[in-house]
Amino acid sequence: MDDPTQRLHFLLPLAIAPAILLGLLARRIGLPAVVGQIFAGVLLGPMVLGVIIPGEPHSHNGNGGSNGFYELAEIGLCVLLFKIGLQTRIDHFTQVWRQALSVASVGMLLPFALGFGVGFLLHWPISATLFLGAALTATSIGVTAAAIDELEVGDSTEARIIMGAAVVDDVLGLLLLSIIAGLAVQTDSIGPALGWSIAQAVVFLGAAIAVGPFLVRAFDKLTDWLGSDEILIAFAFGYLLLMAHAAESAGLAAIIGSYAAGLVFSERDEAKLSRVFEPLTQLLAPIFFVLIGSSIEFNGGANWADFGTIVLLVVVATGSKIVAPWLGRTGTANRAVIGSGLVPRGEVGLVFAQVGLATSALSGEQYSILTTVLVVTTFAGPMIFRKFAVRIAAT
DSSP states (O other): OOSHHHHHHHHHHHHHHHHHHHHHHHHHTTSOHHHHHHHHHHHHSTTTTOSOOOOOTTOOSSSSSTTSHHHHHHHHHHHHHHHHHHTSOHHHHHHTHHHHHHHHHHHHHHHHHHHHHHHHHTTOOHHHHHHHHHHHHOOOHHHHHHHHHHHTOTTSHHHHHHHHHHHHHHHHHHHHHHHHHHHHTTOTTHHHHHHHHHHHHHHHHHHHHHHHHHHHHHHHHHHHHHTOSHHHHHHHHHHHHHHHHHHHHTTSOHHHHHHHHHHHHTTTOHHHHHHHHHHHHHHHHHHHHHHHHHTOOOOOOSSHHHHHHHHHHHHHHHHHHHHHHHHSOOTTSOHHHHHHHTOOOHHHHHHHHHHHHHTTSSOHHHHHHHHHHHHHHHHHHHHHHHHHHHHHHTO
């Protein structure tokens, strides 16, 4: 099993089948399927069976990057976000941008302030306190998007605000991460680098929405001329991957580019592409959630003090996101649905924690406590969201 390709052939059936099975079982008992899929990753990860040992992308360690498992997981997440973008028309999205920006602003400032305050009370070093507050600002688009897709509420005002706020969270969160990481390693040029990152983000998002519709119209004309939908599917899949790569090159997350690609195609080909991408989403998206589960290690809570810290931080992390819509502008939208949709931290928060550990800003104990908190929100978030979202799904 030293050959990466052979190992990927071995890992995929072991990952996909249990993830889909446990996802269906979770749905059968009233939980979101994503909870079962993440749990499958926990079982397959180093905590239990040790079949999947996550690694950094492109790490060439035969476990996480070079065998393609990480890349397939990322593609699965990108496909999921593309599908969610398909279900949100640009004109609908622009109608809620003020609400999304308002909710995202409160949903970042409040968790950061409360997390920083908890770290200060615990006498954590200032660098660790900053990473703690920053990690709590994150929102996992992937986890919430899966729950939105499962409940088929993607076209609701609440879902649009959630996705808009999550995109803003990602952009601002990555900028915040660059600031704090720069401070942790005492980078002198952080000011110019931050300004360049903001400029790249603004240019990318503006160009994606402005230029994208012209490309889609060109794709449609070529499809009509050839008399086949196959070329449209190929263009759409290639376009979402190129947009994901472009977003990463602009200093953003790949999933933002995928979501923007879906928004562009939603204007003309939503029904056709949603039908085609559904099987691809069901097959590839669970790989991402398995990867999240396999990254989980519950090392925190080894004593009562750590357990109390974890409980306090879980309350802060969950409560600060849930109350954010009440402090922001949401119009007539259901605030409980919006707030609960922002609770999961998932892969985004774990990235913050991993960078904190890599820069030595977080100690091993602090890292374990923080990752445990992030994992709890990842499990609890979809369950809380489902409890409130079923109300709008029934209307």
